[in-house]
Amino acid sequence: MSLNSVLKEELLAISLSRDEVLSLEMVAKDFIGSLKAKGLKAFVGGSLAKGTLVRKDGKQDVDIFVVFDYSEDILKLEGVLKKVKLPGVFKKVHGSRDYFQIDCGEVLLEVIPVVKNQDPELAENVTDVSLRHVKYIVGEVKKNSKIADEIRLAKAFCQAQRCYGAESYVKGFSGYSLEVLVIFYGSFVKFLKGIGKNKIVDPMKYFRRRCDVMSELNASKLVGPIILVDPTFKFRNITAGLGYETFGKFAEVAKKFLKSPSLKFFERKGIDVDGMKKLKGAFVEIDLKTDRQEGDIAGTKMKKFLDFFASELVRKQQKVLMKEFDYSGFGKKAKGYLVVEEKGDIEVRGPSVGLEEAVKNLKKAKGRKVFERKGYFWVKEKVSVESIFDSLKKVEKEMGAGGKLV
Numbered sequence: 082m083s084l085n086s087v088l089k090e091e092l093l094a095i096s097l098s099r100d101e102v103l104s105l106e107m108v109a110k111d112f113i114g115s116l117k118a119k120g121l122k123a124f125v126g127g128s129l130a131k132g133t134l135v136r137k138d139g140k141q142d143v144d145i146f147v148v149f150d151y152s153e154d155i156l157k158l159e160g161v162l163k164k165v166k167l168p169g170v171f172k173k174v175h176g177s178r179d180y181f182q183i184d185c186g187e188v189l190l191e192v193i194p195v196v197k198n199q200d201p202e203l204a205e206n207v208t209d210v211s212l213r214h215v216k217y218i219v220g221e222v223k224k225n226s227k228i229a230d231e232i233r234l235a236k237a238f239c240q241a242q243r244c245y246g247a248e249s250y251v252k253g254f255s256g257y258s259l260e261v262l263v264i265f266y267g268s269f270v271k272f273l274k275g276i277g278k279n280k281i282v283d284p285m286k287y288f289r290r291r292c293d294v295m296s297e298l299n300a301s302k303l304v305g306p307i308i309l310v311d312p313t314f315k316f317r318n319i320t321a322g323l324g325y326e327t328f329g330k331f332a333e334v335a336k337k338f339l340k341s342p343s344l345k346f347f348e349r350k351g352i353d354v355d356g357m358k359k360l361k362g363a364f365v366e367i368d369l370k371t372d373r374q375e376g377d378i379a380g381t382k383m384k385k386f387l388d389f390f391a392s393e394l395v396r397k398q399q400k401v402l403m404k405e406f407d408y409s410g411f412g413k414k415a416k417g418y419l420v421v422e423e424k425g426d427i428e429v430r431g432p433s434v435g436l437e438e439a440v441k442n443l444k445k446a447k448g449r450k451v452f453e454r455k456g457y458f459w460v461k462e463k464v465s466v467e468s469i470f471d472s473l474k475k476v477e478k479e480m481g482a483g484g485k486l487v
Contacts, residue, residue: 084342091347092230095136095237108188109143115165122148126211131218133232140189147194152205155194175374178206201314213313214257221264234269235259241349244331250380252324258309273335281308287315352405352418360420362402365466366487367417373481380408382482387417397464398427421466431458
């Protein structure tokens with residue numbers, strides 16, 4: 082298939098009909114009406130408000146922003162939600178600021194409290210600038226209605242390739258960052274072609290020079306593969322949460338798609354376990370678990386545990402050839418996969434020859450061979466993936482996650 086044919090067919094598959102959109106808007110409108118009856122200001126936000134919604138196999142998310150004048154007033158929201166007649170099952174979700182979900186079957190309402198602010202620099206929470214984001218994207222879509230379809234393609238592509246989502250365990254593109262990038266480049270294909278060429282993307286040209294960006298943005302927000310200056314707030318990098326590992330995978334698959342366009346690139350697939358097993362090295366499968374809240378918190382804890390295990394392997398002179406993390410976003414369990422080039426015997430440098438007490442303690446350790454080389458004592462020890470993993474048991478409680486080798 083040609084590139085245009087692939088994009089046209091995919092767009093048909095991911096676009097909602099006008100009736101489907103109206104149905105979602107009606108659910109949102111009815112719910113907002115019940116909040117307004119209690120004196121709360123509420124608005125539709127997210128992709129539904131922007132006109133960039135992508136069809137999902139499961140529930141369609143609809144963001145509802147409840148706007149408060151002061152942060153203290155947010156405490157009223159939970160009480161109001163418990164009193165009004167809700168269209169579905171109610172759930173509180175903990176985060177940088179708690180929000181609420183109402184599961185209506187085919188629709189998941191996400192009720193997000195925000196504080197009205199005139200200056201984004203004074204926003205107490207990143208969600209407080211969400212209304213500005215909606216306004217900006219809606220304005221750009223009005224200027225060029227076709228850009229909404231290009232954004233849908235970008236979101237569907239990134240979702241399929243596991244690089245969509247600002248959650249800490251994903252470290253991918255947020256929905257807003259993709260919208261801004263596609264608008265900046267002009268289309269989905271131009272976005273794929275151009276994204277790797279620019280380290281800094283400044284859509285509004287707030288900064289004249291690259292060095293101005295580097296000096297004026299918070300240093301902690303400058304790490305990462307690209308810097309995307311928020312069109313609604315010049316001192317914010319929208320892609321601050323994008324990880325090098327995720328971006329590297331995205332860039333690689335983008336090149337493959339442009340070279341050989343296919344609908345397969347828009348199909349979300351499981352981890353290629355069989356392919357990993359064929360690599361030269363030991364295949365390691367881990368059942369991960371946590372007792373923390375499902376979603377971003379649970380995923381982040383389990384991913385951090387997997388990353389720590391991989392770093393311990395490297396510290397013990399094992400070579401990690403490949404690493405994959407598989408979490409659905411729901412529940413408190415996940416899978417970790419590694420391919421490791423094992424080194425059974427390693428040499429670790431110990432204390433210098435002159436440190437007698439340290440040397441005595443070193444020689445007392447059982448199962449270690451101690452020898453001297455160039456003024457230091459060295460220890461020769463046997464290690465394995467299993468022994469290194471077992472050593473992590475002592476940090477499971479502290480990390481809030483753990484697991485077992487399969």
